Amino acid sequence: MQLSFKNINFDELIKKFLYQEKDIYPLITFRITFGLLMCIAALRTMWNGWIEKLYVEPQYFFKFYGFEWVQVLSLENMYLLYIIIAISAFFVAIGFFYRISIFLFFLSFTYVELIDATNYLNHYYLVILLSFLMIFIPAHQYFSIDNYIFKNKKTIIPAWCIHIIIAQLCMVYFFAGFAKLHSDWLFNAMPLAIWLPEKSNIIPFTSFLFEQKWFAFFFSWCGAFYDLTIWVFLLIKKTRPIAYIFVIIFHLMTWALFNIGYFPLIMITSTLIFFSSNWHQKMYYYFINNKKIEIVSPFLFNKNIQYFIGIYLMIQILLPFRHLIYGGNVLWHEQGYRFSWRVMLVEKNAKATFYIEDESSGQKSEVLNSKYLTDFQEKQMSIQADFILQFAQIIAKDYQSKYNIKKPKVTADVYVALNGRTSKKLIDSNINLLDLKDGFKKKDWILKFQD
């Protein structure tokens, strides 16, 4: 058989990938596990007292470009917001007013994450994307409370409902693996060589391993190999069961070793969606024994859906490559770092000293960062250029309210030590940070990384 692009019938492919009729069962498992996990995660945040730490303690918050308008709420309302997240997630799990619930979950969760960019984590971003996709997916048409209220039980859905989530998960893995293909990770075992010896007491009788250099290399290479390939092995029917065992082992291990919250659980549960509908079906038939109801909603098969999906996938594929536009070492300047599945790649130690000067009088002052920021915010600010700009504005505003400053100039000495190196200057320390505007344009005041 000869393979060439000419022979591939794209219409046929799209038809199969997007519009083929499929059983709904994998989505049901996905809905229930996702909803329950998110509910528990929201409760955990409240239980741990993180709302106070993250939203009450800080006086200032760092913003994502374009989302400066997102404001923190009062303590009571923050709790209310988290209760909405928890309840809506639970409603998603049980399929109770599913569409409203998932939409509410998406909105409230996204709002919370936009309040302070300091707290950005890739797995929060993943939750935002998955819940966004779920708004459009009828994951409540089976095994849900809605079935009883609206009599809407249906077991057939178009393939895209499942495939879009599978595609999203594949991209997470692939890009996480792809980002590891650089010299720090592969040839210096960084930052695992820093982190693993710290963890030597976690798994009994293995501490001697964790202090070995080769062990960090072993972990680094296995991790990169896992991320780059696991999604392929999950897609192939024959290797799927073994691959899933590796999914469980890998994520449980990272869960034990690193402080990564519920991310491993999301991956362990959501990758079940790779399994066939027959596999999922058996579980549900144990609970409710009834026949397939082969009614389908025609609008789910609408031709325009393919454009929506095409655009979504294009964005998701291109975003992780946007750092190429900026050039240089993305681990250093962090332009195009977020929303790209770069996980566990850097250990940074930084010190940022800000100065404010009145250019008309020559009077100069150093700034005590801790007067404005929590330790955690200060740490994040010192390594991210957009936060540095925002902080310069915060400083200027405060000093101008206290002192008579006619021509304010804010400069900063920012030293960053990346992955076990000694520190280097991150930004031009002569530039007036108040003159700079944040944006997607390359920040040419960030100094080149010198190894």
Added chain:
Amino acid sequence: MKNKGFFLFLLILLQFSCDKNNTSPCDYDYDTRLIFEDIINNHLSPKLSNFNIQLEDLNELKNTFINNPNYTNLENLRNQFITVYHQWQYIEPFSFGPGESLQIVKKVNNFPVNYSLLEANISAGTYDINAPDNYYSGLPAIDYLLYGIANDDNAIIDLYNNNDNYKNYLNDVVNNIVNVSTSFENEWETYKSTFFNNTGNAAGSSLSLMINAFNEQYERTKRDRLAIPSGQITMGETFPEKLEGYFSGISSDLLIKSLESSQQFFNGNGSNGLNDLLDDANIQKDGTPLSQIINQQFQSAITSVQQLPKPLDQSIELHTSEVVSAYSEIARQVVYIKTDMPSALCIAITYIDNPSDSD
């Protein structure tokens, strides 16, 4: 096909694991126990027992003064106080272990003293001298009680003669320091072996505790002993009364002592200090050994403070440019010890508590 790939993968792996020549970071094989033993047995122990002996003398001279407040007794007490305050600087970096549980730094040297609160305590006659994080006890309170409560020595002595509340307060402050410091010495005796055996670079390991405490002490020196009083963060608006030892006028000496204390903490007493660890790991910055950079920076910081005219409270008003340059010598060190050293030794700065997960 699959087996081949895996074999290749193993081969590459093997190649890296056998590469003994690499000078990559975190690759040091130093018996850190030697550092711990040196800093505790040869540095802290003698300094602490001396400090407690000096405190005992202070206590006796305090009793003499309270029984008979006169000029000679006041002068003797003051001199001993200055000795004690100097000696304290060597203890201050040890804020971990028993230092943390006893809150030794806050109990002994929370400055600047809140003298209006202190005066209110004296007039009320009731107070909790050992209250956590208060600013009316410890050495800063003695500084005020022996030098600051009135304008001249006669007036000070009169206050003690005429008002028992002053006597009681001085008595309570000194006794409290003696109590805290005695428990500190006792607790170190039992904590010692835990400390020596807590190797590794994890958060909470002895090395991490040491480096974090070292940095905390240094930042405190930079910020509280000079930056805040001399107006470095307030557009030149100075607060001389916030200097450590302001009333006795020994701020400049205390600042120098605290810098020397930091340097000794870094170098240890013998041949096993943090500096030796850096050397053993062959850590360089721009071609120079980091330990050398740090020691040179300590030297220039100390020299530049020594060159400031005394007393410091006048210098910060009259010699601003010299103070600024002395301050920048002190400030320059922070990058070396807080950013470079922990990074190269793969120690996390743990006093930053992450209130969420990471990824």
